[in-house]
Amino acid sequence: MASDDDQKVRVLGVWNSPFSAMVKLALKLKGVQYEYIEEDLQNKGPLLLESNPVHKKIPVLIHGRKPVAESVVILEYINETWPENPLLPNDPYERAQARFWAKFIEEKCGRAIWTAYGTQGEEKEKAIKDAEEGLKILEEGLKGKFFNGETIGFLDIVACGIAFWLPVLEEAADIKFFDPEKLPRLRCWTEEYTKVELVKEAFPPRDKLLPAFKAYRDQMFGPKDSST
Amino acid sequence: MASDDDQKVRVLGVWNSPFSAMVKLALKLKGVQYEYIEEDLQNKGPLLLESNPVHKKIPVLIHGRKPVAESVVILEYINETWPENPLLPNDPYERAQARFWAKFIEEKCGRAIWTAYGTQGEEKEKAIKDAEEGLKILEEGLKGKFFNGETIGFLDIVACGIAFWLPVLEEAADIKFFDPEKLPRLRCWTEEYTKVELVKEAFPPRDKLLPAFKAYRDQMFGPKDSST
Structure with missing residues (x-):
């Protein structure tokens, strides 16, 4: 028999991770109550280690006793x-198309954006170029207000890093990934996305994200870094 | 009204690609008739370019007029x-578990195995180590005769490169990815897998794969390469 414990939903995450935010937003869109547990990645807790023994990474969803x-x-x-x-x-x-673009966002856009933020010099320049190319292709795949029509769905969730984290990383690492005039659909999509109430609840505010990502970059390359 | 053309299934692939073989095997397991079209990757045909304009890569499944x-x-x-x-x-x-392992096989095992085959020296050594680690973890995830029980399913298909291509790449590039005695479940799984009739129909035979992958390696590093 299902007990309350079997239905309990927990999310192990880190407050400033877009991957954690994806899971929170999906649960909110479904109206599912969950307990959020902030992890310390410098000192990973036993629940994280036992629920994701292969990668030891966040996010993890634990539904009852079952981790995903x-x-x-x-x-x-x-x-x-x-x-x-x-x-x-x-x-x-249409589901196959959504999965195709999800893979594209993750592997082409997301990877390049994070690499650009976390590197310097030639490596950074190459990653910016890769991200630009990916975002240009993504623009063509964006047909409506959101990726699958009038309401936020799977692909918008997967692309949350582009709407919320990308502008923060741009400022923190002195990058311009794209000219909003040249990618008008992505610009409108970002504007619509960031207006949605549930999204604001699920995602950390820009004024908390920016100093955090500036500080990480300073830790990596020194506080006076102004190189490309 | 659905015409015959709307139901026609075509696969664009390359004969020696495990990714093409995955698609063929899945269709065979479903009992779906398909037309297979061999692509020349040095001179990509218009059907490939228009059906996968983003990546221009095989495999592509075309169902009626809809490409995936x-x-x-x-x-x-x-x-x-x-x-x-x-x-x-x-x-x-269970479906989530299968998707988790599919990603693991693709990103941890597959990538390392192909990198080891396509590189030399330190890069090759590192990739062999990564592949060994991945395969060891995969061994623990393998519970039955096949990944999801008594018959071949999604994960076995995704892992086809490990059963069929890995031994070929080992011989072609003078690599030992794992000791079968130390990973007995993967060894048994490979034996069972390669016995299945539909699998033999979908996959290219070893005696055709081996000279092809030896020749590619010779092209990359010269015919007398015996370095690690």
């Missing part, structure tokens, strides 16, 4: 476990 | 479009 790791895998699990407010389209072909 | 790219996305699409002989478990939690 990897943000996109967690999103699919949330969508299949709580069918209300579907995050993915019903049609298998 | 990215091997794991294709597998999910096949599974959802033809419900007979499910490739993924019915339970959302």
